[in-house]
Amino acid sequence: MTTHHTPALPSGAPSVKAGRAALASTDPLRADVHHWSDPVNEDERMAFWTEAATLLDWETPWEQTHSWVPPNPAIRRGPEISWYQGGTLNAAVNCVDRHVAAGRGERIALHFEGEPGDREDVSYAELGRRVNQAANALTDMGITRGDRVVVYLPVLVETIVITLACARIGAVHSLVFGGFSAEALKFRVEDTGAKLLVTTDGQYRRGKAVPVKANADAAVAEAAVEHGGDLEHVLVIRRTDSAVEWTPGRDLWWHEVVETASTEHSPEFFDAETELFIMYTSGTTGKPKGLVHTTGGYLTGALYTYLRLFAHPDPARRANDVHWCTADLAWVTAHTYEIYGPLAAGATQVIFEGTPNTPHEGRHFEIIERHRVSTYYTAPTLVRSLMGWFPDGVPQHYDLSSIRLAGTVGEAVNPEAWQWIRRQIGRDTTDDAGQPALPMVDTWWQSESGSTVLSPRPEDAGFTRPGLKPGAASREMPGWGAAVVDDAGRPVPAGTQGNIVLTATGPSMARTVWGSPERYYSSYWEKYADQGWFLAGDGARRDEDGDLWILGRIDDVINISGHRLSTIEIESALISHPDVVEAGVCPVFDEMTGHAAVAFTVLTTAARERLDAAGGAGSDAERELLSALRSHVGEVIGPVAKPRSVIPVPEVPKTRSGKIMRRLLTQLHDGETLGDTTSLQNEPCVPKIEEICQRRGTAPRREEVAT
Incomplete structure (x- = not known):
């Protein structure tokens, strides 16, 4: 097997010695990525991803765009993947500082909606001040580059603040859904070897304040330094005023150590392949896998795909966008399209702490109306719940006219749910014949890919391309390649179910499984190691028009x-x-x-x-x-x-x-x-x-x- 290297910068791209200014010349809020050409060969693919990386601010230009060492069956190791080698950057600077420096500090970054009804609008300038405070507090606690921080929080402004603070100082964050049990949290704390756990006294769930810190205490009981573990501190946010047990020296209040810290902080800049976060997958068998994502490649994929899928196609109108990804922040969808992608783009977005039917089933529609949400990205399972709650359709008194585009993620969207979104949430967007015309982007991707792999493009999603079908994941995003093959790696005929594989991956691809490179190989690369293809684990078929349909996990196929x-x-x-x-x-x-x-x-x-x-x-x-x-x-x-x-x-x-x-x-x-x-x-x-x-x-x- 050979090592494949790709050149750094093709003709027309900034010189390696051009410096930071040239590489930061593209304003993401005004970048017209909808009209970038799709690559048709490997040289064009590398040129494409080189151009996409210039959407970011780089402290040091990269020396090589991409290198790839194929999977190695002899030592049972997956491919060695590198992007933008030699380049240095800081993810938090790209998500906050550069927008303030560009004069957009007063632009709203986050419209926060708490479950009890509390609200807060946070500007980019204010977000920057809070991230700086958290970064200083982390440093004072002894957290340094490469240390792991587990974040066990609901959807709060503080959740995004601590996430970006980790990125700012080079610590590796791992977000855990706040509703997970103590056992699930314990596994993640111990598997990462975390030095710090961030949690709350309690959380609001379905109208009630639920104590949470007891779960955190149980999870870290055996992980603390005094028991031979790595955990040194538990940082606690006061959210519900729930009573808590307290371990002096180990436990620290957020308001005492973060909100009192300096708002000034000088960022470091890290190599593009520096670990950014660990994302755990879930399953019904075996322990969860901690997928490792790195900084430069992941951020490039997150920003480009956010702009391509959700930002207004007309850059001049993009400043009016209000994005809402409804995912919990611990899910990879939220990492990419609720934290890093939108914030790197300088977008305004909604974050919502609660459940969609608290205190009533119309809560989402109230939020859309209040904040004039323009892009609504949610899960088919939530859409089906809305269909059940509103069998006669969304009441007319909700003003949903701001919605410009909707998207789905999680599982393949059922045609009925796809049609319901266009007909009900997009009821103010119709064609000349009065038929639903809301653009729909059904995205297929995974924790492993880090960003969207298959989706209709917004310019196609309103049926401007003939034959677009409800429920079809459609086509590959630029820079990615996919195929539907049988177990031997042979392409299957149109209309026949097979295994979907990635034949060309983008820079946001996970690099390994934390602490288990052999598992990374056996889970994803072993089956098609000779071809160098990634086995996604989903069944799919490609129809006569070339559109891809995702049919669920391979092991969910029933042979009757x-x-x-x-x-x-x-x-x-x-x-x-x-x-x-x-x-x-x-x-x-x-x-x-x-x-x-x-x-x-x-x-x-x-x-x-x-x-x-x-x-x-x-x-x-x-x-x-x-x-x-x-x-x-x-x-x-x-x-x-x-x-x-x-x-x-x-x-x-x-x-x-x-x-x-x-x-x-x-x-x-x-x-x-x-x-x-x-x-x-x-x-x-x-x-x-x-x-x-x-x-x-x-x-x-x-x-x-x-x-």
């Missing part, structure tokens, strides 16, 4: 009597029925066919009330509805796709990114030992589903086979 069926396709069929809000379909054991499909369905409020009035679970009315749902799937897809059982449940288990944990549903149904559930956003639903499965006795008894 030789027929390979996608769980997402069956779920979409169920959701198209008026009585179903959400569905999770999983493969279960079947002694006749090997596998069968079982559908866990969340019914609409109206359907539940109708069944309760007719006798509830086990009634003739319920049996009639479940039979109708099975038949509906048969009509939409075909008889072979009919679920063997349809089981009503209050909700289906999901990760924080909104992905349905289908393997967990299989384990619950078949009575198997459960995998890790600590990373779920709704872990309390697990015992409820388990009780329903036991009560219904839906799993057939397996015959013991003598060996």
Whole structure:
């Protein structure tokens, strides 16, 4: 195997010796990236990513744009990936300082909406002052370059402040969803070897103040220095005035050590390949993987794709954009399109602490109206919830006319949800015939890729390109390559399901798994090591027009009597029925066919009330509805796709990114030992589903086979 190097700067790009001014000559708020040409060969791809990097401010120009050492099966190591080698920069300077220096310090960076109704507008100048205070406080606590900081917070201004402060001093941050259990937090603290944990006294959840620090205390009990661990301090934000236990010397109040620190701070500049953050994936089996993202490449990918997907195509009108990515800040989507991408672009955005139905189901629409949100980026699972809450459509008294573009992320969006967004949230954007015309960008990407890989472009998303389809992830973003292949690496025919692989990756790609380079290889690169392709783990098909459709995780494909069926396709069929809000379909054991499909369905409020009035679970009315749902799937897809059982449940288990944990549903149904559930956003639903499965006795008894 050979090492592949690519040149630093192609013809027309700034010279290596040109200095910082030339490399910072492109104002991201005014950059017309929508008209950049798509690369058609490797030289053009490198020229493209070179140009994209000039959207950032570099203290030192890079010497080489990209180098790649292919995967090595002999030593079981993934590729060695480097971008912008020799270049130095600071992520926090790119997200804050440069906008203040450009005279835009009073521009609003963050419209904060707290769950109890408290609000705050934070300018770029004020954000810079707070980040500087936090950076000074971190330094005073002994945090230096390369140290790990675990952040266990909800969506607060302080969460973004501490994240950028870590980047400013070269510490590696790892954000953890504030609703995770003590066990999930403990794993991340210990796996990273964190020196500092940042948390709150409590958090607001669904209208209540919930104590949180006790979870933090339990998580770090064995990680502290006195027990042989690395953790030295717990930094606590006072949010709810909840009572807390206190360990003198270890525990520190944010308002005492951060808000009293100096607002002046001189940043350091770090090599482009300096680790920026560790993002943990979640799964139902095995421990989570800590994906390592580095500074220069990740920030380039985040900024370019934010501008290409969400910024107004006309730079002259971009100053009026208000972006809202609804993800929790601990999710990679929020890292890229709620922290680093929008802030590097100098954008204004909304951040929201609460749940979408607290104190009522119209909370999101109130926020859109109040802040004149123009781009709304959310998860299909939330859209389906809104569909259930508002079966007659979004009430007309909400002013949603500011919405210019909507996007989805997390799982492939169901066509019904795609259409609902355009028809309801985009109701003020119609074509000459009065039909919905809101541009929709359904983005497909992963924690591993760091930024969007597949998406319709905004210039295509309003059906200006003939044949754009609801639910299709569409085409590769510039600078990325993807293919759909079989297990041997051969391209599959159009319309045939295969494995989606990345044949060319962008600079935002994760470099390794923290502490486990062998796992990075075995999880992503081993299957197609000879070709140097990244195995994404999703099934997909490319249609006759060349558009890509994501069909769910490879291990979520159900093989019934030789027929390979996608769980997402069956779920979409169920959701198209008026009585179903959400569905999770999983493969279960079947002694006749090997596998069968079982559908866990969340019914609409109206359907539940109708069944309760007719006798509830086990009634003739319920049996009639479940039979109708099975038949509906048969009509939409075909008889072979009919679920063997349809089981009503209050909700289906999901990760924080909104992905349905289908393997967990299989384990619950078949009575198997459960995998890790600590990373779920709704872990309390697990015992409820388990009780329903036991009560219904839906799993057939397996015959013991003598060996």
